[in-house]
Amino acid sequence: MAELDNLLSQEELDALTAGLQDGSIEADTGLNSDVSVMRHDLTNEDSSLGVNIGAIDMINERFIRQFRLGLLEVLRTTPKVSMADVQIMKFNEYVKDLSAPLSVNTIRLNPLRGYSMAVIEPSIVFAALDNFFGGFGRGFDKLPPGRLFTPTESSIIKIMLDVLFGSLKEAWAPILAINCEHVSSEINPQFAQIADENDLVVVSRFVADLGRDVSGNIDLVYPYNSLKPIRDLLRSRVQTGDGDDVSDKEWSAELKSAAVDAELExxxxxxxxxxxxxxxxxxxxxxxxxxxxxxxxxxxxxxxxxxxxxxxxxxxxxxxxxxxxxxxxx
CATH class of the missing domain: 2.30.330.10 (SpoA-like)
Structure with missing residues (x-):
């Protein structure tokens, strides 16, 4: 067997190099030389497969109805809550747009896998606090970066989380029975690691108005991996509740009472x-x-x-x- 280093002499190698450089020898003459290359990261998740955003929207709509009623009961005020578009993004992209201090709550939604997160802006906390003690919902836009929540403010946050958990349970009930559990609280979102930096999360943002010109965001963040096991449920059917559900009967009765006063010619x-x-x-x-x-x-x-x-x-x-x-x- 001939030795590999004797196939071409040094002079021949130098001639090939010079020919490629001056163009006398054509390059890229192999097969499929005109095919473009697309970069693909095997470690990156594909958000186009699996989670039905329409189902998440329906869950969020039911959540808003229940959350508004729950806040009305505990704060004795009529809050305005609206829903932004559901977004799927990397966790680090979501966190980088947040600035401390915030009420960052790590929660567990059994039987969903992993941990989720509920983020409440300080303006909502202070508006709720003012409403709770009979005020008009005055709030603060910004707080010092290292400022912690006082025990009274933390109590208001706990009350809001209780309302949020009950509303979330009712909203998910037609698709999946869940139980909500509070795991921990932080003021800096960097410390609430519910996913790796490059992992995808599903962000549901709600804009709440609890007082005079005071509004803020309440975010529910689900790890994408936690929703993948139930993607068939989310994709196959978007339910609004069973026919025997108490809320459906109340809604039907209210609709009937509103319709009977309609004028007919x-x-x-x-x-x-x-x-x-x-x-x-x-x-x-x-x-x-x-x-x-x-x-x-x-x-x-x-x-x-x-x-x-x-x-x-x-x-x-x-x-x-x-x-x-x-x-x-x-």
Whole structure:
């Protein structure tokens, strides 16, 4: 077997190098030389597979309804809570936009895997504190970076977390029964490591207004890995609750009570007459129009035929008596 270092001499190697440099020898003449290369990181998660954002939106809508009612009960004020778009991002990208101090709460949502996070801005905490003691919801926009929450402020945060946990449990109930557990609290989001820096998280942001020109954010952050095991539930069905659910019955009763006061226009049609434009233009006061009376008059509700009716009089007023309902047209 020939030795590999004897295949080309040094002079031949130098000639090849010079030919490539001056262009006399063509380069990149192999197969698939025009194919572009796309960088792919095997350690990076693909957010396009799995989690149904529409299902998270429905969960958030139910959460807002329950959270608003819960805050109304404990703070005796009517809060305004709105929902921002759900975002999927890397954990370090989310954390870098936060500035201490914040109420950063590590929570566990059994049976979801891992830990989640609830982040409440100080303006919400102080507005809730002012409302709780009978104020008008005054708050503070910024606090010194190292400022800790006092025991009274921490008590208000605990009350808000209790409301948040109950609302979150009700919101998730149609898809998955969860139990919420508070694990720890921090003021610096850098210390709440619920995921690695490059791991994906699902961020649900709620904008709350608890007082006079005071608003702030409440974030619920789920690790993407915690939602992957239930992606089939999130993808296959977005439920609004069971038919026997108490809240659904209350909602139906409120909808019915609101609908019964709606005004309807009822008209009664005795007959329809076909004529020409010439004959119609020739009509004048005192002319008599003859038509064949149907067995029943037709009663319309908002221009929709609903009943057959008899037309007559009741005392000094004209009246229509409902004879039979009409079957809807297929």
């Amino acid at each position: 009822i008209t009664v049609e005795l007959a329809q007459i076909e004529t020409t434009l010439k004959k119609f233009e020739a009509l004048s006061e005192g002319d008599v129009i003859y038509f064949s009376k149907s067995e029943y008059a037709r009663m319309y509700v908002n221009s929709i035929p609903v009943f057959d009716a008899d037309v007559g009089a009741n005392g000094s007023q004209m009246a229509a008596r409902v004879v039979k309902p009409l079957a809807p047209k297929k």
